Amino acid sequence: MAQFRIIHGFPRLPTKHIMTEQRKAVALISGGLDSLLAAKVIQEQGIHVEGINFYTGFCVEGHTHAIRKKDQKKPKRNNALWVAEQLGIKLHIVDIVEEYKDIVFNPKHGYGANLNPCLDCKIFMVSKALEWIRKKDFDFIITGEVIGQRPMSQRKETMPVVSGESGAGDLLLRPLCAKNLPETRPESEGWVDRERLYDFSGRSRKPQMALAEKFGFKDYAQPAGGCCFLTDAQYSGKLADLWRARGSKQYEMDDIMLLKVGRHLRPAPHFKVIIAREEGEANFLQGYRKQFITIKTISHGGPLALIDGEPTAADIELAARLVARYSQGRDADLVELEVMDREGTSRALKVEPLKPHEIPQEWHI
Amino acid sequence: MSRVTLDARRLLCPMPVIRVQDRIETLTPGTILEAICTDPGVMNDIPAWCRINGHKVIETRSDRTEYIVVIEVGEEE
Numbered sequence: 169m170a171q172f173r174i175i176h177g178f179p180r181l182p183t184k185h186i187m188t189e190q191r192k193a194v195a196l197i198s199g200g201l202d203s204l205l206a207a208k209v210i211q212e213q214g215i216h217v218e219g220i221n222f223y224t225g226f227c228v229e230g231h232t233h234a235i236r237k238k239d240q241k242k243p244k245r246n247n248a249l250w251v252a253e254q255l256g257i258k259l260h261i262v263d264i265v266e267e268y269k270d271i272v273f274n275p276k277h278g279y280g281a282n283l284n285p286c287l288d289c290k291i292f293m294v295s296k297a298l299e300w301i302r303k304k305d306f307d308f309i310i311t312g313e314v315i316g317q318r319p320m321s322q323r324k325e326t327m328p329v330v331s332g333e334s335g336a337g338d339l340l341l342r343p344l345c346a347k348n349l350p351e352t353r354p355e356s357e358g359w360v361d362r363e364r365l366y367d368f369s370g371r372s373r374k375p376q377m378a379l380a381e382k383f384g385f386k387d388y389a390q391p392a393g394g395c396c397f398l399t400d401a402q403y404s405g406k407l408a409d410l411w412r413a414r415g416s417k418q419y420e421m422d423d424i425m426l427l428k429v430g431r432h433l434r435p436a437p438h439f440k441v442i443i444a445r446e447e448g449e450a451n452f453l454q455g456y457r458k459q460f461i462t463i464k465t466i467s468h469g470g471p472l473a474l475i476d477g478e479p480t481a482a483d484i485e486l487a488a489r490l491v492a493r494y495s496q497g498r499d500a501d502l503v504e505l506e507v508m509d510r511e512g513t514s515r516a517l518k519v520e521p522l523k524p525h526e527i528p529q530e531w532h533i
Numbered sequence: 534m535s536r537v538t539l540d541a542r543r544l545l546c547p548m549p550v551i552r553v554q555d556r557i558e559t560l561t562p563g564t565i566l567e568a569i570c571t572d573p574g575v576m577n578d579i580p581a582w583c584r585i586n587g588h589k590v591i592e593t594r595s596d597r598t599e600y601i602v603v604i605e606v607g608e609e610e
């Protein structure tokens with residue numbers, strides 16, 4: 169006997185037999201090509217698609233463009249917004265900064281090559297998308313995942329882990345590799361035609377590029393490592409150093425921002441010095457003057473620097489000698505600097521710049 | 534027509550966009566929202582977000598330290 173579902177008070181025929189009801193999907197939009205294509209493939213099948221983008225604090229978007237002067241020549245666009253605009257869909261950006269910390273601290277499935285907890289991250293984002301579709305009365309979720317594309321998080325074995333542990337189950341459709349996976353609900357119910365989905369697999373980007381060409385997409389973003397700073401070895405090194413120095417895994421938004429800026433040197437476990445590399449970074453660091461001890465050269469042109477930690481008077485002098493080394497007075501006998509504490513009280517300090525051999529390689533984080 | 538201000542200073546993109554988005558969700562169509570920001574990136578990102586979500590940017594201005602985007606909240610679909 170046919171099953172009838174009552175929705176909004178009206179009896180409804182089994183969905184397989186009527187195609188008139190507008191089905192709705194939410195697409196996880198990272199800003200890269202794969203999520204753009206996945207959403208487009210589903211849109212082409214007449215599904216109403218909206219995008220969702222999760223902000224973890226580590227996303228490659230925005231910040232560094234805003235901070236570094238040399239990057240300001242590049243177009244300053246947010247790729248997720250750009251993708252949504254190409255598709256003509258709404259984009260909902262969700263702040264998950266606080267909840268995400270737990271994923272970074274304790275990833276059940278471990279880290280990737282660096283401190284990137286990709287598999288746990290995927291599971292978490294899909295579970296948030298599931299919450300969202302339930303609240304907004306959407307039918308299913310789409311991601312741009314491709315089997316074999318990424319060594320840790322996008323393998324044949326991890327696909328069911330993401331759908332299972334997120335709770336999304338068969339409401340999670342990966343249009344770019346769906347034909348290599350068991351049928352999902354949108355397919356079995358006839359909301360989408362499985363035949364018009366794809367069977368991409370492996371690390372090659374060629375099939376995606378060909379599909380982009382077919383849809384006429386140009387100028388799309390192709391992030392090399394992944395969608396966030398945690399896949400970056402240098403960045404992860406700085407985060408690991410921060411955790412070591414604090415004796416526990418923790419971070420605040422300011423910490424993760426500062427890890428993206430300047431030269432970081434740690435002369436001792438209890439303090440590090442962050443030295444601006446150019447004007448844009450110096451302007452950015454200015455904003456932290458009330459939270460850190462700052463050092464600025466007076467007698468010569470030079471960078472602004474922050475001291476993170478609890479330095480002694482001798483440490484501050486060492487930090488000043490280090491900053492002098494990175495100033496235009498690096499070869500002078502003495503360089504005068506201004507040291508300002510968190511309360512805004514400043515004093516002048518004359519120091520001898522450190523010689524290159526006095527800066528051990530291990531100080532560089 | 535009601536007018537509200539949103540302080541998104543010292544936030545880096547996309548945080549100002551998220552603040553605008555979350556604020557707009559609580560406002561009725563036709564309300565004017567003035568977002569005051571310090572990240573120059575908002576001059577691109579907030580208008581882009583408005584275009585795709587059906588809101589109208591009626592003014593952008595800057596005095597080099599602050600970037601202000603004035604938005605008219607669109608109709609709900």
Ligand code: SF4
Nearest residue numbers: 285286289394395396
């Ligand atoms: S690269 Fe970053 S944002 Fe992307 S899945 Fe991995 S941890 Fe998550």
